[in-house]
Amino acid sequence: MDERHHDQIAKWERRWIAASGLMSLVFVILIAYNLATEGGHIAQVAARGTPETLLSREIFAEPGLRITGPGQAQVSIVAQAFNFVPERIRIPVDTEVTFYLTSRDVIHGWQVVNTNLNVEVIPGEISVLRYTFTRPGTYLTVCNQYCGIGHQNMLGEIEVVSASDFARVDDDDAMVADVVDGAQLYAANCASCHGPAGAGIAGAFPPLAGHAAELAEQSRPYLIDSLLYGLQGQIVVRGTTYNGVMPAWGQLSDDEIAAVLDHIVELGGPSVEPFEADEVAAERGKGWSPSDVLEFRRQVIGQ
Ligand code: HEC
Ligand SMILES: [Cu+2]
Known part of the structure; x- marks a missing residue:
């Protein structure tokens, strides 16, 4: 190897070192600029x-x-x-x-x-x-x-x-503030899983349109409990198997649970008497787990 090649290589090495140094400098300037203008907001x-x-x-x-x-x-x-x-x-x-x-x-x-x-x-x-x-x-x-x-x-x-x-x-x-709106509660808490009109997603989230009213006909306490305590484990809805987790909604008030239940039973199916806050209150305090609700579902609804 002659000297000429070494010089050539060294020249390119210096250029690349300068380029990466410059890049680091740009990054530091960007961070400093952001901190100076926006401030750091680290949780x-x-x-x-x-x-x-x-x-x-x-x-x-x-x-x-x-x-x-x-x-x-x-x-x-x-x-x-x-x-x-x-x-x-x-x-x-x-x-x-x-x-x-x-x-x-x-x-x-x-x-x-x-x-x-x-x-x-x-x-x-x-x-x-x-x-x-x-x-x-x-x-x-x-x-x-x-x-x-x-x-x-x-x-x-x-x-x-x-x-x-x-x-x-x-x-x-x-x-x-005092008006409890079931449709609004549904849109805010339930629609992301069960869909805006309660159609559900086959295999992931059961449909509520039509189905919730059928559940209410079979057992109103079950429908209330599924909201208060959640539901976990395998169920079959209209021939489709679901094995997911429905979170508990006990943090909603009795009025709110009644209002959201009224909303889902009105999405279709047989007509159902409106839910009362007292009816919801009567189901509270059982301390059930989502699996207890599944057990109850097996008794009053079926598989
Ligand atoms: C994070 C997703 C999710 C949210 C949010 C959610 N659910 Fe569910 N829900 C599920 C899943 C999953 C199941 C089925 C659970 C299983 O497979 O055991 C279910 C089941 C149900 C059932 C019982 C159906 C049956 O056949 O027994 C009802 C009723 C119900 N949900 C109503 C609601 C209402 C009302 C809300 C809003 C307050 C809501 N869900 C919010 C996921 C959700
Ligand atoms: Cu998220």
Whole structure:
């Protein structure tokens, strides 16, 4: 080998070293620019435990927004297959918000589009982070961790409004707060799995349209229990086998359970007497597991 070749190689080596050095510099500048303009928003772990113990904490008893002082608020959000509770949050602009996030079931993501908020929401952990929205507008929130068959439907919204709009809208809400809307509860809690019209997905989520009314004819307590305590194990609906997990909805009030049941029995099938809150209350406190509900289903409905 003569010297000439060595020089040639050394020249290219120097160029590549310079190029990779330059690239690292660009990355560092981008990170520094982002930190300087947006600030770092890295979630901290506030608590660990089982999902049940974390969800029984006061902050998650009624998830959503709480104004804690002038220019300060708290927002708690529960992620679950396949939605965020609450789905929609209204926040006054220029308010320092402390977000508390946890998951009821599997790992989810919570990314607020057009901001640098991006949290991995882990069952058994409460993640905390602070953020101040300085521009009014509607921000989309998405789950960015694949969490199951309804993952792509796992969307939410943060509406950032001026202080005066916030006060006004809050009054409007107070006026309608007492009206429990079964269709709305269904859309927010059930549609991601059972479909917007209750058609289900063959083999994954049983249909409710028509089927729920048939179940109610056979056993109203069963239908209530399936919501209060969930359902797990093999069932057959209209010749199709399902072997999934239906989460428990005991966190909904008696009125809300009755309203959502009225909605699903009205999706089709035989006509059914409206459900009463008392009827739901009578089924509470049995402390059943989803497998107990399956056992009960075998007795009153069949396979
Ligand atoms: C995460 C997905 C998911 C969500 C959300 C969900 N379900 Fe289910 N549901 C299921 C699965 C899966 C089953 C079947 C369970 C099994 O295979 O044992 C089921 C079963 C049921 C059954 C019993 C059907 C039968 O034949 O016994 C009813 C009733 C029901 N769901 C109603 C609802 C209502 C009402 C909501 C909203 C409050 C809801 N579900 C939310 C997944 C879901
Ligand atoms: Cu998810």
